Amino acid sequence: MVSRAELKEELIKAGIRPSVQRLAIFEYVRRSCQHPTAEVVYEALRDELGSLSLTTVYNTLKLFVDAGLIMMLTIDDTFRCFDGNRSNHAHFRCNDCGKIIDLGMKKDFLSMVEGVEGLAVNEAQLYLKGLCGECKKKK
Amino acid sequence: MVSRAELKEELIKAGIRPSVQRLAIFEYVRRSCQHPTAEVVYEALRDELGSLSLTTVYNTLKLFVDAGLIMMLTIDDTFRCFDGNRSNHAHFRCNDCGKIIDLGMKKDFLSMVEGVEGLAVNEAQLYLKGLCGECKKKK
DNA sequence: TTCACTTTTGAAATCATTGCAAAAATATAA
């Protein structure tokens, strides 16, 4: 697991001062295997930090996204969630239980897209939707 | 171009009664080469129809999405827009001018994703973001 | 310590979307 010191270093490298709140939020999102919303991050850290403002969580997550440290997912149109996993991966959302699953993705998947010449692509998100294994069985 | 009669037939086949509003909204989204929001559809059709409610536009677009007739895009996290193009395609959004561009996509792009076994995938959206040709030049 | 700058905070505002119940339109039955 990535140490807190390494995460701190990473923030500094990105030109972000590692305040207590920022480091805690960064750590939480990076280590989470779920895909937390701002609200979830807030609920999880408010006690640990003694005090925390939801506004800070929103601002900080936006700061990280702009710096390219984490990703914002819009796979579910009713809420935004965040992903600290920086490997090349796709996302699957179950339409029944709402679960979001990470899926591996080959590096050259952009070769599947026609017409990218002339565009400067610097972010790619592949969203798959349907039924997960368990929900498929239930039906 | 698809005729109005064909569009009407398509609604009926999907089990949707082709009211005046529904047909107009369906026609608009299907024929648009842009990716209109509910608001844009509303502004475009309110005069043509004499009267129209924004609520109707929202309800109707949802109806079409649920029936699989059109797609809802969440590529821009600040608004939802709709796409009546039913070919297999990806979307690129320019971070500078906000333009959304359709890109062709090969049919077997799912072969690039690992771990889809066991999942029933029935929708896929590939979102690319970056700078379009014009905005790249400007910089 | 003082000063300038950055970060956090909470309350209020925003705004896209939805809920709801009445009105209008349309289909069905008699």
Add this chain to the structure above:
DNA sequence: TTATATTTTTGCAATGATTTCAAAAGTGAA
């Protein structure tokens, strides 16, 4: 046709995630 049932549309109010804003707290430099 007329009466009745069902579907669709409408406008307004409510919702709720996200942002704005200005004040308070924290931090680093001199």
